[in-house]
Amino acid sequence: MDLDLALVLFWSKKLLAAAILPPLGPLLLIALGLLLLRHRPRAGRALAWSGLAIALLLITPASVGWLARGLEDSPPVSAAALGDVQAIVVLGAGKREHAPEFGGETLNRLALERVRYAALLARRTGLPLLVTGGAPTGAVPEASLMAEALEREYGVTVRWTEGASRDTRENARFSAALLQASGVRRIALVTHAAHMPRSRAEFEAAGLAVIPAPTAWLSGPDTGLEALDFLPSANAAYAGWFATHEWLGRLAYRLSR
Template sequence: MFLLKKLIALLLMPPLAPLILICGGLLLLRWRPRAGRVLAWSGLAVALLVTMPPAVDALLGGLEDIPVLQPAQLADAEAIVILGGGARTNAPEFGGQTVNRLTLERVRYGARLARQSGLPVLVSGGAPSGSQPEAELMKTALEEDFRLPVKWVEAASLDTRDNARMSAALLHTEGVKRVVLVTHAAHMRRSVEAFEAAGLAVIPAPTGFFRRGPADDTLPRLPNMNSTYAGTYAIHEWLGLLAYRLSR
């Protein structure tokens, strides 16, 4: 089921989705020229749209709408949960594997909050690719690079719902009911839904905002590497939210 979900997501997301439209349109040109042209140009339009900064900001607007955590909110929590965002499997300078950029951003912010609050930390993330679990890599990064102890390691989850269900099981045995949840801002809506459904009260702590800031307004609002990645991430999150609604 996990692999099936990933395959469906790949087919519905850039770059495959626009390419499928373009290829389908080109194949239709011989028999249905008008429909083929419409389909091919539609694929090209979608490919451009999801990389244009204004369109990407619009996609992110409904995702990155949870405000930044205020320090006073930490007093109401009992633990900090940091969600994994992937691993870098070819990291010879780290002895094999380490956290990827997304996970490192979450780990860094989680470490900052843990130092401010003194709250215990849970890291959550399995090994979807069959390599070393993300949670183990996160624990190593936190303890060796940030000098911060990790109390709980949830290393079996494969997706956000697994993160929530398995983390809640660990925390409930310790009597923890209210947590600070650290993940990317665009991923927060889906994460809060999953963790609340698992029986935890959640204080969101979003990080890694993809939307352009005031300093970016001086740059041309043209497609670029960052907007392309952010657009793909936003579509992934909207598809995830849609899947949650359909599976209720």
């Protein structure tokens, strides 16, 4: 069997990210610190306490909101900004592989947030839609599930389905090839607000003019801090993971250019 180097690199990147991102990343720091306590007590304590501090910061609304706010720099798209757009592109965000109530795989909640907003924009503007997202595991491409949801559940026709990409960079490159072949140069890009800086940069690098159409902000309005903002929560833990993923992704993409 031939070795798919691109697939190996893709999964290597995923494993490395899992080892760095919460919850595993801070736990590994704590574990390493505890292992060092006997022979290197000062370094061991520093690592263990650092891991604990990072873990707490990434599940506390106040610190997570600050981390996410630095990413979410695009305002909601206006009707005027959509005036010169030729197509709407919506990025995949994952799927649920075990969905017996749907007869197999279906979109996860992140992808549905993007699909829902893309459907709203498509109905308002009449612009054609492109969905992008592949299937690294070899199952149904996410783009196919997105197209099915848009057409059956939201009543919006999808013109282009790009189902070969495995990450944001490939989303951009493969989608740009489809769009440019149809004469499309200016798009509205639908993705999470925190994901917009990285995805916009990739689509512009692929030769498209991008109007950001962000959705699903992780941070709340900047109206000052309240007592509950310092109480760790499950929602903050998820937002902390997402924001950390995006900051690391931006760094990795910048270094790889």
